[in-house]
Amino acid sequence: MSTSLLRVGILGASDAVPAIYLPILHTLQKQYHLTIIYDPNSHHAEACKAKFNITQTTTDIQEILHHPDVDLILNLLPTEYHEKYTVAALEAGKHVMVEVPLCMSIQGLRRIRDAIKKGQAVRAHRAGDGDGDIINKPKVFMGCVRRYAPVVEDVFQKELASLGRVYYARCRNIAGPIHNVAGMLNGTTSADDTNGTSTHSAAEFHAILSEIFGFPEDLTPDRVAFCRWLGTMGCHDLSLMRETLGFPNAVSSVSITDPFYSAIFHYTGTKHDDHPFTLLYEAGVDAVPRCDAHLTVYGERKSVSLQYDFPCPGESIGEGRMVRVVVEEGVDGDGAEAVNGNGCGVSNGNTSNGVARSRVKKTETVSSCEEAYTHEFMALHAYLVDNVPAKTSADDGLQDLKMLCMIFEHYDRQCGTIRTPLG
CATH class of the missing domain: 3.30.360 (Dihydrodipicolinate Reductase; domain 2)
Structure with a gap:
């Protein structure tokens, strides 16, 4: 795996993907390369490929999960597929970013943690590296842009x-x-x-x-x-x-x-x-x-x-x-604002009854929304490449x-x- 450029496989081409995620990733070409995108509707995937210079499209999820030139999978599918394909990607030795919630149950979290352990062995064996190579261990990052x-x-x-x-x-x-x-x-x-x-x-x-x-x-x-x-x-x-x-x-x-x-x-x-x-x-x-x-x-x-x-x-x-x-923030008045009969400040700046308000x-x-998404993807890159702790x-x-x-x-x-x- 490259130590600087993460090769990305994307699951899903719903409305938010070409409107939000792909434009941000397209501006971060030193950090991310868009390798392949999946969607059951090939027309949606092809439209994303043409607009954002994605290398390949597929209607088969397995092709992304086991793609040799994919380091990171963005699981942008609906909530019911968060755990299922996060587990599958981890077991295949891929890093995963999935939107919050990671899953909906404690049992599901246990299965994801088990997949991380299994994925470490798969990835280390494939890369031929020792267990001490932290970069080769799959990790999970939750997307919560706010x-x-x-x-x-x-x-x-x-x-x-x-x-x-x-x-x-x-x-x-x-x-x-x-x-x-x-x-x-x-x-x-x-x-x-x-x-x-x-x-x-x-x-x-x-x-x-x-x-x-x-x-x-x-x-x-x-x-x-x-x-x-x-x-x-x-x-x-x-x-x-x-x-x-x-x-x-x-x-x-x-x-x-x-x-x-x-x-x-x-x-x-x-x-x-x-x-x-x-x-x-x-x-x-x-x-x-x-x-x-x-x-x-x-x-x-x-x-x-x-x-x-x-x-x-x-x-x-x-x-x-x-x-x-x-x-x-409440700031102490200097007597320039009066109180009317309803107990509210009068806007003319005079103090008719001597009560300061x-x-x-x-x-x-x-901050712009673009900045929020950019910071999130930079934090993801630092987490996966430089082992900087991630809060999500x-x-x-x-x-x-x-x-x-x-x-x-x-x-x-x-x-x-x-x-x-x-x-």
């Missing part, structure tokens, strides 16, 4: 550290238009729709959920819909929450009114402060073409909001999408799974479906 936006580490994390006591937090992700997102939530790519394989995709997803919940009768439409959301867009929210605020201590409420979902998380504090607070998570899909998504944390004198406007499926990465950190100082820092490794994925289990377990209690030895 966590790699420059403003997250450079601004948001630092502002949280200076916030003091956290009183409340809110995470929202309401996306649209519904016709763009519906295919993703149903587990279908454009190729799935063309080839009539969406029924097979749904069956794969139900099989995964059966392993999680254990009883077929527990796979209610609401539960399936919520899991589909968590397995696509929702886990990106949870992973960001966990990195910035830490792991929650409990869940007290889950509401499912498909296609809208909410949950209340309880924290005993953050790594910067030990006061308890709650976080409201609200998410869903409607027909309005916008991305209403943010993580906002409220302190006594300051609120910090991370607002992310990533493209909807099919939208180009270069359409002015941004990630913003907005800080609103604090004013709000608002600052905004911006398979071990990190375990924490996402624990968070999913916490949600599922509370929903069981809330619905009265926990089974005891008495039934």
Whole structure:
């Protein structure tokens, strides 16, 4: 394997692949070479090949998994195929990048870890190197682009550290238009729709959920819909929450009114402060073409909001999408602002009753979505080539799974479906 240029095989050519992933990878030609792309619809794969100078296309996944000139496989297939083809790629001795969640169950994570061990032996034998050659050992990297936006580490994390006591937090992700997102939530790519394989995709997803919940009768439409959301867009929210605020201590409420979902998380504090607070998570899909998504944390004198406007499926990465950190801070007034009869500040700058009001100082820092994806792929390259630790490794994925289990377990209690030895 090259020590600098990673040769890439791509699984999937759905709308997001030519709109987001391939344009970014095409700008990183010193780090990545696009060797081969798979899609069950050959027309979609050929269109990607022609536009982004990909060497080869295939409609056979096995051809990518065992391609001698592929070092890294990007598993961009729907959630139900994350574990299946990540395991297959690892056992074939390939590195894998797969979008969060890595898988949907603890059992699935164990199978992925077993595949990493098997893949080490396969790769070492094929390359003829000793076990000590770290580069030849397959690794897993989870894609969660929100966590790699420059403003997250450079601004948001630092502002949280200076916030003091956290009183409340809110995470929202309401996306649209519904016709763009519906295919993703149903587990279908454009190729799935063309080839009539969406029924097979749904069956794969139900099989995964059966392993999680254990009883077929527990796979209610609401539960399936919520899991589909968590397995696509929702886990990106949870992973960001966990990195910035830490792991929650409990869940007290889950509401499912498909296609809208909410949950209340309880924290005993953050790594910067030990006061308890709650976080409201609200998410869903409607027909309005916008991305209403943010993580906002409220302190006594300051609120910090991370607002992310990533493209909807099919939208180009270069359409002015941004990630913003907005800080609103109370600043002591100097008597220049009066209070009206409703207790609100008067904007004319006069002090009619002699009561000074604090004013709000608002600052905004911006990163582009292109920067976020570029930082993510540079972190992936450093992880695989230079052995620089990655914050979205398979071990990190375990924490996402624990968070999913916490949600599922509370929903069981809330619905009265926990089974005891008495039934």
